[in-house]
Amino acid sequence: xxxxxxxxxxxxxxxxxxxxxxxxxxxxxxxxxxxxxxxxxxxxxxxxxxxxxxxxxxxxxxxxxxxxxxxxxxxxxxxxxxxxxxxxxxxxxxxxxxxxxxxxxxxxxxxxxxxxxxxxxxxxxxxxxxxxxxxxxxxxxxxxxxxxxxxxxxxxxxxxxxxxxx
Amino acid sequence: xxxxxxxxxxxxxxxxxxxxxxxxxxxxxxxxxxxxxxxxxxxxxxxxxxxxxxxxxxxxxxxxxxxxxxxxxxxxxxxxxxxxxxxxxxxxxxxxxxxxxxxxxxxxxxxxxxxxxxxxxxxxxxxxxxxxxxxxxxxxxxxxxxxxxxxxxxxxxxxxxxxxxxxxxxxxxxxxxxxxxxxxxxxxxxxxxxxxxxxxxxxxxxxxxxxxxxxxxxxxxxxxxxxxxxxxxxxxxxxxxxxxxxxxxxxxxxxxxxxxxxxxxxxxxxxxxxxxxxxxxxxxxxxxxxxxxxxxxxxxxxxxxxxxxxxxxxxxxxxxxxxxxxxxxxxxxxxxxxxxxxxxxxxxxxxxxxxxxxxxxxxxxxxxxxxxxxxxxxxxxxxxxxxxxxxxxxxxxxxxxxxxxxxxxxxxxxxxxxxxxxxxxxxxxxxxxxxxxxxxxxxxxxxxxxxxxxxxxxxxxxxxxxxxxxxxxxxxxxxxxxxxxxxxxxxxxxxxxxxxxxxxxxxxxxxxxxxxxxxxxxxxxxxxxxxxxxxxxxxxxxxxxxxxxxxxxxxxxxxxxxxxxxxxxxxxxxxxxxxxxxxxxxxxxxxxxxxxxxxxxxxxxxxxxxxxxxxxxxxxxxxxxxxxxxxxxxxxxxxxxxxxxxxxxxxxxxxxxxxxxxxxxxxxxxxxxxxxxxxxxxxxxxxxxxxxxxxxxxxxxxxxxxxxxxxxxxxxxxxxxxxxxxxxxxxxxxxxxxxxxxxxxxxxxxxxxxxxxxxxxxxxxxxxxxxxxxxxxxxxxxxxxxxxxxxxxxxxxxxxxxxxxx
Ligand code: FES
Ligand code: FES
Numbered sequence: 001x002x003x004x005x006x007x008x009x010x011x012x013x014x015x016x017x018x019x020x021x022x023x024x025x026x027x028x029x030x031x032x033x034x035x036x037x038x039x040x041x042x043x044x045x046x047x048x049x050x051x052x053x054x055x056x057x058x059x060x061x062x063x064x065x066x067x068x069x070x071x072x073x074x075x076x077x078x079x080x081x082x083x084x085x086x087x088x089x090x091x092x093x094x095x096x097x098x099x100x101x102x103x104x105x106x107x108x109x110x111x112x113x114x115x116x117x118x119x120x121x122x123x124x125x126x127x128x129x130x131x132x133x134x135x136x137x138x139x140x141x142x143x144x145x146x147x148x149x150x151x152x153x154x155x156x157x158x159x160x161x162x163x164x165x166x
Numbered sequence: 167x168x169x170x171x172x173x174x175x176x177x178x179x180x181x182x183x184x185x186x187x188x189x190x191x192x193x194x195x196x197x198x199x200x201x202x203x204x205x206x207x208x209x210x211x212x213x214x215x216x217x218x219x220x221x222x223x224x225x226x227x228x229x230x231x232x233x234x235x236x237x238x239x240x241x242x243x244x245x246x247x248x249x250x251x252x253x254x255x256x257x258x259x260x261x262x263x264x265x266x267x268x269x270x271x272x273x274x275x276x277x278x279x280x281x282x283x284x285x286x287x288x289x290x291x292x293x294x295x296x297x298x299x300x301x302x303x304x305x306x307x308x309x310x311x312x313x314x315x316x317x318x319x320x321x322x323x324x325x326x327x328x329x330x331x332x333x334x335x336x337x338x339x340x341x342x343x344x345x346x347x348x349x350x351x352x353x354x355x356x357x358x359x360x361x362x363x364x365x366x367x368x369x370x371x372x373x374x375x376x377x378x379x380x381x382x383x384x385x386x387x388x389x390x391x392x393x394x395x396x397x398x399x400x401x402x403x404x405x406x407x408x409x410x411x412x413x414x415x416x417x418x419x420x421x422x423x424x425x426x427x428x429x430x431x432x433x434x435x436x437x438x439x440x441x442x443x444x445x446x447x448x449x450x451x452x453x454x455x456x457x458x459x460x461x462x463x464x465x466x467x468x469x470x471x472x473x474x475x476x477x478x479x480x481x482x483x484x485x486x487x488x489x490x491x492x493x494x495x496x497x498x499x500x501x502x503x504x505x506x507x508x509x510x511x512x513x514x515x516x517x518x519x520x521x522x523x524x525x526x527x528x529x530x531x532x533x534x535x536x537x538x539x540x541x542x543x544x545x546x547x548x549x550x551x552x553x554x555x556x557x558x559x560x561x562x563x564x565x566x567x568x569x570x571x572x573x574x575x576x577x578x579x580x581x582x583x584x585x586x587x588x589x590x591x592x593x594x595x596x597x598x599x600x601x602x603x604x605x606x607x608x609x610x611x612x613x614x615x616x617x618x619x620x621x622x623x624x625x626x627x628x629x630x631x632x633x634x635x636x637x638x639x640x641x642x643x644x645x646x647x648x649x650x651x652x653x654x655x656x657x658x659x660x661x662x663x664x665x666x667x668x669x670x671x672x673x674x675x676x677x678x679x680x681x682x683x684x685x686x687x688x689x690x691x692x693x694x695x696x697x698x699x700x701x702x703x704x705x706x707x708x709x710x711x712x713x714x715x716x717x718x719x720x721x722x723x724x725x726x727x728x729x730x731x732x733x734x735x736x737x738x739x740x741x742x743x744x745x746x747x748x749x750x751x752x753x754x755x756x757x758x759x760x761x762x763x764x765x766x767x768x769x770x771x772x773x774x775x776x777x778x779x780x781x782x783x784x785x786x787x788x789x790x791x792x793x794x795x796x797x798x799x800x801x802x803x804x805x806x807x808x809x810x811x812x813x814x815x816x817x818x819x820x821x822x823x824x825x826x827x828x829x830x831x832x833x834x835x836x837x838x839x840x841x842x843x844x845x846x847x848x849x850x851x852x853x854x855x856x857x858x859x860x861x862x863x864x865x866x867x868x869x870x871x872x873x874x875x876x877x878x879x880x881x882x883x884x885x886x887x888x889x890x891x892x893x894x895x896x897x898x899x900x901x902x903x904x905x906x907x908x909x910x911x912x913x914x915x916x917x918x919x920x921x922x923x924x925x926x927x928x929x930x931x932x933x934x935x936x937x938x939x940x941x942x943x944x945x946x947x948x949x950x951x952x953x954x955x956x957x958x959x960x961x962x963x964x965x966x967x968x969x970x971x972x
Contacts, residue, residue: 001290022290036206037199039431041380042464046891049380077199091197095189098860102692103196104380104431110197129899136891138380138432139692141863142899 006070010035011079019066025059026050028066029076037077037107041136048135051108052076058115058134077107080114089152090114093161099148101139109135113149122153177773182712183705184919187856190697192690201429204384204399209457212386213242215447216292217466218282218299220274223310223541223884224321225303227270230282235295240287242454244299245446247271253452255415255445261438261663262515263334264344264506265326266544268442273306275323275504276543277884278469283446285458308541308884309342312478312501315538316340323504323539334506335515344506344537347515350597355532358493362484368568368951372557374476374501374542374878377549378896379691381431382467387447388457395422396451400444402427402719403437403689404729407663409721411440416448427719433691434868435547438509438731439472469889472509473542473878474549476501477519477557481565489575489583494531494596496522496561500546502537507545509731510553511661511668517553518652518818520597524562525606525650525822526584531596541884550868550929552653552732559649563934567646567941568950577646577938578619582610585648592915599652601820602914605848609910610648613824613846616908619644622828630946639834641970643943645827647935653923654737654819663728667814670738671725672746674703675808678796680789682707682714684746687727688739689719693925694857695735699743701853702919706747707754708774708788725810733821733923736853737914742813744918749809753795757807758786760800819914819922823847825935831943833970836962838874838940840903845931849924850913862928863905869932871897873940875957895957944968 003018010033017032029035029052041049043062050062053075080088090110093099100106109132116123116131123131128149129142137145147163154161172180182188195201220227232244247269250256257265270281281301286292307321314320322328322341331338335345359365385400396418402408405425413420430437443460450458462471477498484493500516502508510517516535523531548554566584570577585606586593593601614620626642633641658667671687684703688695700714718724727739751771758776759766762784769776777785786794795807828842845862852858875895879887888894913920933954940956941949947968952960965971 020290027289030205035199036203039203039381040205040461041382041431042891044464044890044892047380047464047896081198087194087197094197095193098190098856100190100193100196101694101860101864102380102430102432103192103201104203104692106196107199133898133900136380136896136898138378138434138868138896139864140860141865141867141905142902143863143905144860146899 004067006066008069008072008074010074011076021065021067023066025061025064025066025069029061035076035078039104039107041104046136048112049105049108051112051135053111053115056115056118058112077111080110089155093148093151097144097147097151099140099145105135105137109137109145117153117156122157174773181704181708181710181774182701184701184851184853186701186854188697188701188711188854190694192694192696203381203429203431204386204401205461207386207399207428209386209388212457212459213285213287213454214289214292215283215285215450215458215460216289216296217280218284218296218301219278220270220281220303221277222274222303222305223277224275224306224308226273226306227281227301228304229302231300232282235284235298238291238295238298240291241284241295242287243285243450245269245283245450250449253449255449258415258440258445260505260507262506262508262510263512266505266507268445276541277886278466280442283450285450285454308882310540310542310880310882310884312499312538312540315342315540323541342539344502344539345515346534346536348534349520350532351530352532354530355493355495358530359482359484359495362492363487364485364572365482366568366572367482368565370479370481370561370564370951371953372475372477372479372560373954375474375549375872375876376468376878376894377434377436377474377547378468378894379432379434379436382462382464383437383441383443383471384461385444385447386457386459387451389451389455391455394418395424396448397424398448399426399428401430401437403433403691403731405689405719405721406687406726407666407729408440410666411664412448425721427689430689430691433731435474435509435549435731436472437691438547439507439545441471464891465889468878468894469886470543472507472545472547473503474547475557476546479557479561481561483565483569485569489573489580491526491528491584494523494528496533498535500535500537501540501542502546503540503542503544505544506537509547511655511663512665513660514553517548519554519558521555521599521650521652522558522562523595523597524559525586525648527586527590528596533597542880548732550865551926552651552655555652556930556933559930560934563647563649563938564951567938571945571950576623578610578614581646581648582607600817601650602817602916603912604650604820604822605910605912606648606822609822609824609846609848612908612910613826613844617826617842617844639832641831641833641943643829643831643939645829645935645937645939645942647825647931647938649931649934650820650822651733651927651930652818652820653733653926654815655732655734656818657816658814666728668728669812669814670742671727671810671812672739672742673725673810674746674750676750676792678793680709680713680792682709684714684716684743685724686716686718686739687725688730688735690730693730693735693861698853698857702740702743703747706744707750725812733926736921736923737819737917738813738815740921741815741918742811745813746809746811749811750807753807754788754791756800756803757791757794761786761794816916819850819917821847821849821922821924821927823927823931825931827935827939829939829943831940831961833965836958836965838956838961842906843903844906844908845928846908846910847924847927848910848912849927850911850917850922851920852909852911853921858924859907861925862907865926865928866905866932867897867902869929870903870936871895873933873936873954873956875955877955
């Protein structure tokens, strides 16, 4: 099949490839760029395992063509760690608050949470729950994911994380 | 060396052993997207396999023509049943003693059944080919209702079994009958019912649902024809068993098959069985000489890989007027789909359903189960439960509520009255299990106090009055559930899978510098084994968990084990670890004695080493002992410090719990809001409280989904009505309630560390708690039992039928 050129910046690096027009962004990331952090859980935009940040918005890369990301700025989970390689506040939050189990939803979840905190740096629990409603997790029951995001928000806002009284 | 000697507490803390909320080591890779799941693995020359699937639920396949598909550049091969016959793989054995088609052999038995396997250079080309493969079908009458399976004129689903009156589990009554299994004393039970002051009877259905882990089932098969070796990566919960099955089927010797389960994105029972995708990938790799990957999509996962439940349970309880139960009778009709591929230990066609007497002291009971074929997907799995225990717990917990209602008794009081008493343990149940330990009254009272149960009942009464007066349109339900699980399959005297006894194994090897590698027969799918197994070892041998690496899932390196499902890891593999560690400690004691020039009996264990009794100054740490094991072992003793343990448990373990759900239901919309959910679990010794709590949260969320909306349903043509995440309910963070967790600790007396297993308890106990809450809310309007799932539409209909809409 005919190939078309695509160019984009992924995790700060410029990449240029030829792809079939029908190539999905998730396959482009995973197969062509070897970025296997974003996962495939449904291919229908429901689970969020494939979430990446595109130009400051969370997108589900399973239902976008690679061609639609032409000239875009993308961040995947591989681009989330701090510049010195240490875990970002969110990644740390997920570990500290036990916000994951099998880890399959985690890259999408953290990537979504990253963008959520750009949109709303200090969200309430309810705003977090709504904010991650496009990301399914089968293992954790969400409560600790919410805490993980609260932990990161607190840290990024220069506070210590205080667990809400139950 | 520090000049400050660390205190006992510091030494203890440095180990991060059992009981500590150790942060998970897995998370370091998972939070960075560095996990390695099957689909992340690539091999040079790798091809991609995909299935042509049947649009019909029951049809003859009269022709498969792949001519056009094979013309597409990049399409390498198309396999059909005829090709598989050449290598004797058109049919495969199931875990339940039945056989199953790998690819449609003359007919299909359920929608989306695998008809042909396309092998192509990439996923897109495989998809193109699928569109061009012409399959001709001749439709046959479809059977979807299990209650009609054994009608005289029901269509014959399995011509291969026609006329066979003997099945894998005894006599068959009908061409669509699979087995009848009965246990208990029927005469004594009938007598108890004849003499009973009160009896109740209810048809309690547990609908068909699906585990749907976020990662679907997938594999990568690579046949090295030169060396005759097969490497198989896959999403396996039991990699060793897959190796044995692959060897038996393919006749490749077992030592030349390497099965690797890398990181697995959730299992919940879905990844126990063997699926056509695995077989076809292996065959395709043998045929093409190239590695072949098969990745299932979500629709395929939901509509064809193992479903769960689908049990229809006629439940009868006999009791005295004061509420004392005197007998239990249950008949189950089990819908097993097109092939009996249920995952149960060989001897148990209905798993451990005979735990159905629950937490109550039933003097007599009788249970009988009939399994039948229908035109639905095969393979009932123990979805986050130990082999049909979830169904059993639902059955008895609903049944007890029905009885309470009839007696006009409080459901919590009825349970308290009938609990097995602490002094009765070990307790022999009327249906043949020996419960190891329990203290149900303490747990129940603790839970009732924690949620102010009596206060809630008063509030409920007031609300009901207000509702009757027309002052509110909201009703309130309090769901009570007390469950007893049976996990840790299992003792070889009870349990095997395809003839392999269900033990588990651990190998621990200490290196000269005191760092440790441990390899296991279990396989984590998110349970955090790398973290918790190291904690057990740390406590047992006094080496910090941070210095212990745990490896699972590679059959080349791990000792043979039966894998992870049915909450068996902690009860079985956890015990194997403790015992392997104790073997090491015993040898370490001899080495330390030699080093300190005393008799080994003069030594005592102290946190992280041995010291001379009464002289803590004279001690050798485990790290020092490890070094000595390699350079100066005592004369006559082999160097090295390692041990293997294969653990065959003497009994199952019986975790239990008290769960309460408080719900407010709007009768006009049918929307049920969970106000509170409180879960008290007793899983014996707690290895990592943080991980236990996480498991409880996850299990409750799955229970919530099942009880409140999730269902695999079929129309009368056998079309699957909900096979995507659009219509198969998986809760998001928005609907999921807030969870409150609590615990008591009643260790298992026969387990080396007293641990019982917890991963499935919240699902087992959660579903009845939710369902009982909905039922409890409507009870005062005259309903006795409402079938699950309780989504808003169904709840609205119930309210309407009960006249609650005014
Ligand atoms: S894989 Fe993209 S949303 Fe599920
Ligand atoms: S951690 Fe398993 S799906 Fe979220």
